[in-house]
Amino acid sequence: MSVMTPKQRVKALFNRQPVDAMPVFSGMGMVTKQAVEKMGIRFAEVHTSGAKMAESAIKSAEMFGFDAVVVPYDMCTVPEALGRGVSLYADAEGILYPTVPNKWGSLDEVSLPQDVNSIFSQGRMPVVDEAIRIALAHDGGKYAVGGWVLGPFTMGGQLLELDVLLKGAAKDKERVGAFLDKMTDLVIAVARHYQDLGVDYINIREMGSGTDLLSPRMWKSLIQPNLTRVFQALEAPRVNHICGSTDLIVGMMNECGAEAISVDQKNTLTETRKKIGDGVLLLGNFDPYGLLVQKNVAEVAPAIKKCIDEGVDAVWPGCDIWPDVKAENVEAYVKAVREYGAGPSPAVGRI
Amino acid sequence: MAKEELREELLKELNEGVVEFDEERVKTAAQRVLDEGLNAYDAVMNGLAAGMEKVGELYDQQEYFVPELLMCADALYVGLDILKPHIRPEDIGTSARGQVVIGTVQGDVHDIGKNIIKMMFEVAGFTVHDLGRDVPLEKFVEEQLKTDSEIVALSAMMTTTMMGMKKVIQMIKDKNPNVQIMLGGAPVTSDVASLFGADGYAESAGNAVQEAVKMIGNLRKLQNQ
Numbered sequence: 001m002s003v004m005t006p007k008q009r010v011k012a013l014f015n016r017q018p019v020d021a022m023p024v025f026s027g028m029g030m031v032t033k034q035a036v037e038k039m040g041i042r043f044a045e046v047h048t049s050g051a052k053m054a055e056s057a058i059k060s061a062e063m064f065g066f067d068a069v070v071v072p073y074d075m076c077t078v079p080e081a082l083g084r085g086v087s088l089y090a091d092a093e094g095i096l097y098p099t100v101p102n103k104w105g106s107l108d109e110v111s112l113p114q115d116v117n118s119i120f121s122q123g124r125m126p127v128v129d130e131a132i133r134i135a136l137a138h139d140g141g142k143y144a145v146g147g148w149v150l151g152p153f154t155m156g157g158q159l160l161e162l163d164v165l166l167k168g169a170a171k172d173k174e175r176v177g178a179f180l181d182k183m184t185d186l187v188i189a190v191a192r193h194y195q196d197l198g199v200d201y202i203n204i205r206e207m208g209s210g211t212d213l214l215s216p217r218m219w220k221s222l223i224q225p226n227l228t229r230v231f232q233a234l235e236a237p238r239v240n241h242i243c244g245s246t247d248l249i250v251g252m253m254n255e256c257g258a259e260a261i262s263v264d265q266k267n268t269l270t271e272t273r274k275k276i277g278d279g280v281l282l283l284g285n286f287d288p289y290g291l292l293v294q295k296n297v298a299e300v301a302p303a304i305k306k307c308i309d310e311g312v313d314a315v316w317p318g319c320d321i322w323p324d325v326k327a328e329n330v331e332a333y334v335k336a337v338r339e340y341g342a343g344p345s346p347a348v349g350r351i
Numbered sequence: 352m353a354k355e356e357l358r359e360e361l362l363k364e365l366n367e368g369v370v371e372f373d374e375e376r377v378k379t380a381a382q383r384v385l386d387e388g389l390n391a392y393d394a395v396m397n398g399l400a401a402g403m404e405k406v407g408e409l410y411d412q413q414e415y416f417v418p419e420l421l422m423c424a425d426a427l428y429v430g431l432d433i434l435k436p437h438i439r440p441e442d443i444g445t446s447a448r449g450q451v452v453i454g455t456v457q458g459d460v461h462d463i464g465k466n467i468i469k470m471m472f473e474v475a476g477f478t479v480h481d482l483g484r485d486v487p488l489e490k491f492v493e494e495q496l497k498t499d500s501e502i503v504a505l506s507a508m509m510t511t512t513m514m515g516m517k518k519v520i521q522m523i524k525d526k527n528p529n530v531q532i533m534l535g536g537a538p539v540t541s542d543v544a545s546l547f548g549a550d551g552y553a554e555s556a557g558n559a560v561q562e563a564v565k566m567i568g569n570l571r572k573l574q575n576q
Contacts, residue, residue: 089458163421170418211416
């Protein structure tokens with residue numbers, strides 16, 4: 001029988017205190033089409049209204065039994081606030097996430113405001129703030145509310161053409177280093193802003209820095225110092241999330257100073273747990289599109305059990321949940337987390 | 352220096368210039384190919400493209416990562432820009448001629464993989480109609496009809512935009528069943544490609560690079576036969 005509210009459960013987990021059950025949550029979007037349909041709106045509408053954004057997240061949590069709500073859903077809010085625009089695809093068929101249409105084409109074009117806090121009144125930043133406030137207040141603060149910000153390198157890739165950033169990382173190190181320094185300041189400002197609003201945990205998603213793209217050596221020199229600075233500037237609880245190939249860098253990820261490491265399905269969890277020990281929360285690592293959208297419902301529970309058997313403290317999807325989920329698969333995912341996560345995990349005991 | 356010896360030396364310069372992403376070295380060697388009256392297509396396939404094959408091996412071995420790949424591609428383009436105007440149609444042969452429409456589907460602004468595949472087609476002598484990124488689905492159909500291209504190559508880096516590919520394939524095949532459709536990008540698998548009715552695929556973003564490099568290698572083998 002549950003003795004904790006969803007918020008208490010998530011907060012206890014991050015404090016590495018015993019919980020009554022493994023929480024079902026994420027540090028990335030968990031909005032479902034079932035919730036959006038129940039609201040009678042199109043997916044594109046959730047991005048531009050704080051009320052709809054919050055309601056779609058809360059409804060998804062209520063329908064499926066998630067312990068947290070996470071907003072926003074797209075990665076364009078900060079670039080938009082910095083004048084890079086946003087493509088919302090309001091008329092497109094099906095589900096398309098917003099993208100950034102006008103990235104800077106070179107380092108010479110980079111132009112950031114003197115006062116980084118000025119961005120909080122721009123674009124959809126106030127919409128996100130409103131969604132966070134609504135989510136925090138809902139039902140007496142029942143749900144944990146997660147905030148997230150892209151990591152400095154990934155934020156840079158949303159603002160500056162990615163090939164310019166990647167090539168510059170190798171042959172224009174000084175200027176790219178200075179640019180990433182500014183990105184780090186930006187990430188800290190946004191993450192602190194969300195912490196000031198009262199989010200229960202903050203996830204820094206340095207998703208474009210796995211070893212599919214960058215060498216471990218480049219990760220150490222270009223990514224690690226900036227992530228470390230971000231985590232030093234934030235209050236706990238903090239999550240360090242990277243998707244893609246992370247086996248070669250997960251030890252360095254752990255040195256950055258977050259309470260939790262989040263990885264996707266490419267990570268070898270058993271090896272990671274050996275590397276980071278039991279004193280750090282490990283979150284991961286099922287493929288959300290494969291498991292919740294494509295696969296047969298019978299395949300869900302074994303995949304969730306595998307994550308738990310391999311040493312996670314909470315089962316996290318490797319990325320945002322793709323909204324077009326099969327309801328029965330999400331139900332099976334939640335049920336399997338509660339069932340197989342009944343016992344203690346490496347870093348967190350049970351009541 | 353004997354002509355064959357000179358040819359070998361310049362091919363090596365082009366090859367190593369690409370591998371070491373040394374644009375100046377590639378530029379000098381490519382210009383010398385023209386100045387010495389050597390065959391431009393031979394220099395592209397057995398110098399530049401051979402270098403890119405080696406780059407693919409280094410990527411497989413995790414000695415090179417995406418930044419290095421992009422710099423190697425830049426070096427290759429420096430040579431290609433100099434040599435391409437001097438390639439004679441009879442050198443390319445019928446096997447590698449054709450037109451391709453290429454683009455990244457709507458909702459996806461990631462075009463690094465697409466640009467490397469585009470380079471591969473250009474090296475092989477194809478005429479490439481690059482629609483860019485975040486391309487509305489109907490634009491692929493319009494461009495294929497307008498250009499009568501034999502191949503349409505679609506890229507999506509994100510799972511979230513992959514579904515758009517299925518619609519494009521249906522739209523194109525309805526209008527012209529003989530068009531060959533290639534899919535590429537991180538979320539695309541052989542099952543997805545087959546389910547969507549595509550004719551070919553590249554397994555992942557990284558794999559797309561390898562596939563492109565292998566395709567360059569295959570084209571070189573065909574050409575050398």
